[in-house]
Amino acid sequence: MPFPNPFRSRATIPALMAGIAAVLLVLYTWRLPPFTSTVQVTDDAYVRGLVTVVSPQVAGYVVEIPVQDYVAVKAGDLLVRIDDRIFRQRLAQAQAMLASSRASLDNLEVQRRTREASIAVARAQVENADAVRDKAQADLRRITPLLEANIQSRxxxxxxxxxxxxxxxxxxxxxxxERVAEQALAETLATRPGLEAAVQNAEAAVQLAQIDLQNTRVVAPQDGRLGEVGTRLGQYVTAGTQLTSLVPEHRWVVANFKETQLSGMRVGQPVRFRVDALLGAELRGRVERFSPATGSEFAVIRADNATGNFTKVAQRLPVRVSIDPDQPLADRLTPGMSVVVHLDTSAAPLDPPAAVAPPPGR
Known part of the structure; x- marks a missing residue:
């Protein structure tokens, strides 16, 4: 009996083609042979920036807010001013204490000169007493022979x-x-270190009062754009109260690649990334550095894989990507935006231009 031909049915061929297409789609999605590529892609990537929380260092009532939400500011621009009347009085009090301490130190100098003059007077008295004693001794020597000869009376x-x-x-x-005068001078000079320390303490108190007075003006630490201004006129704020946030212009991208994608990646390799918020517009960058550990190592609660059944999960390593300058759309990037990063591991590393070098400390 002849075997049936499975290709005689019209429904068999479309089903077979659909199965082959599904297998090829899976292979392409997971970048398995024959669809392997040197271009590594991840959508677990975001724009990052230095978001600084602006807070006061002193407590008081807010009396002035000259800025609004999302405005651009320059370093030193006034953001919030706190009522400074108490701090001005504290500064005046500290300055008065400094003047009093300096006056005491100046008075010590007057006392020193007085004590030195007393010593000079005492020494003159010693010389005078010595002269009187010498005369009395001479008188006794002259009269002794006369007394022995009964020429002078007893x-x-x-x-x-x-x-x-x-x-x-x-x-x-x-x-x-003379010794008392010298001791008095020594006692007077012994008080100098204490008075000098009092002057230094008063000077430090004045500087602290000046710093507190300056801190009633909360200014922008650097150029950038403000977030939402969360304080209001008349609000009582304390040290550490979040007033607003400042976002400088420096941006970069952090792409979280799977550990299986890292082979061949090197610092300086060119990167392309598409920004979801800009309708998929493509921008360029370079690999700047690699994280020293995977994201799981920095987690607050770390997983313990030594308990129970184990399921291997590919870890992700953050890769920092600098953004090339002179790109019109780069100014529209905002920290937190989602991007899709494409990195060709076969590309040769390039020296990053100085313009994209991160600021000190970053």
């Missing part, structure tokens, strides 16, 4: 000896007065 001798003892006591007193 009363005269007693008077001379008493004068010598008085002169010696006066000399000792003058020396003691």
């Amino acid at each position: 009363a005269t001798g007693d008077t001379v000896r008493a004068a010598l003892r008085e002169a010696e006591a006066g000399f000792a007193q003058a020396q003691a007065s």
Whole structure:
């Protein structure tokens, strides 16, 4: 009995062609042979930027908001002003304390000169007492032979000896007065470090008060565009209250490639990416750097693959892509936009132009 020919049925050929088409579609979707390609594609990619949260460093009531949502600002432009009356008075108080401390230090200088003059007076008194003692000793030496010869009376001798003892006591007193004056000068000079420290403390207090007064003016830290201004006139804000956000002009793309796509990727390779928000418009860039670890390693709660059954999941590694300058549509990119990145791993790396170099710290 002959075998039936499966191609005799008209429905068999379309079904077979549909099956082959489905298999080819799966192979093409997963980039399996014969559809392998050196161009790696990922839609897990987004535009990134430096979004800075602007907050005050001091507490107070908001009295001025000269900006509005989404406006462009320059570095140093006033964003929010806080009532500064209390801080002005604190500055005046600190300046008064500084003046008082400096006056005390100046008064110490006057006291030092006074103590030095007292020492000079005491030394002159010592010299005078020494001269009086020398005269009394000379008088005693002259009268002693006369007393022994009974030429002078004993009363005269007693008077001379008493004068010598008085002169010696006066000399000792003058020396003691000199030491007291020197000690007083030492005590006066010993207070200088404390007074100088008080002056430095008062100067620091003035600087802190000036900083607090300056911080009542919340200014833009750099050029960029503001997000939504979340504060209102009369609102009481504290240190750390989110007032608004500032987004500088620098942009880049972070593309999360699967680990199976990383082979052949190198820094400097050209990149093409299409922006969903710009109707798929294509822009150019370059591979800038690779993340040191996959996204799962930075997760707050990391998975423990050593428990239970294991299912292998391809991890993704973030790749930072710089955006080439001089592209008209680059100015329309906003952090958070979704893009589709195409990277040809066979392309030779190119040196990134200086214009796309990231700012310091990034």
